[in-house]
Amino acid sequence: xxxxxxxxxxxxxxxxxxxxxxxxxxxxxxxxxxxxxxxxxxxxxxxxxxxxxxxxxxxxxxxxxxxxxxxxxxxxxxxxxxxxxxxxxxxxxxxxxxxxxxxxxxxxxxxxxxxxxxxxxxxxxxxxxxxxxxxxxxxxxxxxxxxxxxxxxxxxxxxxxxxxxxxxxxxxxxxxxxxxxxxxxxxxxxxxxxxxxxxxxxxxxxxxxxxxxxxxxxxxxxxxxxxxxxxxxxxxxxxxxxxxxxxxxxxxxxxxxxxxxx
Numbered sequence: 001x002x003x004x005x006x007x008x009x010x011x012x013x014x015x016x017x018x019x020x021x022x023x024x025x026x027x028x029x030x031x032x033x034x035x036x037x038x039x040x041x042x043x044x045x046x047x048x049x050x051x052x053x054x055x056x057x058x059x060x061x062x063x064x065x066x067x068x069x070x071x072x073x074x075x076x077x078x079x080x081x082x083x084x085x086x087x088x089x090x091x092x093x094x095x096x097x098x099x100x101x102x103x104x105x106x107x108x109x110x111x112x113x114x115x116x117x118x119x120x121x122x123x124x125x126x127x128x129x130x131x132x133x134x135x136x137x138x139x140x141x142x143x144x145x146x147x148x149x150x151x152x153x154x155x156x157x158x159x160x161x162x163x164x165x166x167x168x169x170x171x172x173x174x175x176x177x178x179x180x181x182x183x184x185x186x187x188x189x190x191x192x193x194x195x196x197x198x199x200x201x202x203x204x205x206x207x208x209x210x211x212x213x214x215x216x217x218x219x220x221x222x223x224x225x226x227x228x229x230x231x232x233x234x235x236x237x238x239x240x241x242x243x244x245x246x247x248x249x250x251x252x253x254x255x256x257x258x259x260x261x262x
Contacts, residue, residue: 024063028118030110032102033085036063037115042076045122047150048115049257050080050108052089052130052137054157059083067250074254080115082108082130082137089137093160093196104137105144112148127257129153131248132185135176136160139204142174143167151260153177153253156185156246162199163207171212175238175256176201177225184246201239208237223255236260 022028024038036059040046049072053062062068062081072079084090085107086100108128115121126149130138135157142152146169155177178187178201189198208214209230214237217228227240240256 025060027059027083028111028114030107030114032107032110034083035059035111035115036081036083037119038063038069038072038079038081039119040073040076040078044120046076046078046120047125048078048080048121048127049253050082050112050126050128050149052082052128052134053084054130054132054134056087057084057134065248065250067248068253069250071250071254071257075257078115078119078121080111080121082111082134088133089140091137091140091160092164094133094136095192095196105141108141108145125150127151127153127260129155129253130157131155132157132246135185136198139163142172142208143169146170146172151175151257153256153260155248155253156182157198158185158189158201158204159199160196162189163204165207166211167208171214171232171235173235173260174208175227175236175240175260176205177240177242177252177256179244179247180241181244182246187241205237205239212237222259223252225252225255 024036027034051062059081085102088094090102090104116123128138128141128149135154138152138154139158151173153175185198187201189200191197212232214230214232217230220227222240225240225242227238230237
């Protein structure tokens with residue numbers, strides 16, 4: 001019996017530990033959180049759409065979105081789903097009870113670094129997007145990490161309590177998507193508590209347009225959206241509005257992505 005236990009112990013030492021795989025249905029751990037990823041059926045390295053979920057969402061919930069998965073697969077992109085550590089993203093002026101104070105930019109940095117190393121993601125072909133509270137997260141990334149990524153698509157969310165005076169990061173490609181009848185995150189914003197409120201999208205655009213020297217708007221139509229285009233050299237700052245409420249569709253995200261990356 002003793003010799004058997006010795007043999008088992010020896011085998012345990014001899015056989016290397018195999019780390020559990022992570023992906024679409026299991027979490028990928030990083031320093032201050034986790035993420036999930038769905039790789040396309042395409043040769044690498046591949047680009048990626050990094051997506052931030054809404055209030056009380058999760059990376060697992062993001063991966064259940066057929067529209068998001070189809071949008072990424074049709075373009076040969078990886079879908080990287082971020083995961084807030086609380087009910088909401090810990091970004092400036094967000095309701096304090098819904099966040100835990102995690103450094104969200106450091107978390108994003110660690111997710112991207114891990115995905116590049118582990119899955120061979122093309123570091124120069126990453127677009128950041130998010131819906132609702134995830135759109136608010138995306139606007140903060142634009143200001144804090146703008147130079148790090150190829151483009152940004154905030155969807156139905158902007159800064160809490162309005163935009164900062166300026167953005168430290170350089171001028172970037174940004175297309176914001178929003179419903180004209182959105183009652184959850186209205187274009188003009190609304191109070192959430194006496195201490196904080198959702199910002200006005202027009203104010204965010206005015207700040208970024210002035211801060212980065214964008215031109216006057218020109219109109220165009222994209223799918224079911226009416227858009228305005230502002231230019232600063234080869235960069236664009238566009239606002240695409242659809243007739244509807246707080247409604248996310250992967251087809252809209254895909255249409256906007258194609259314009260952003262053309």
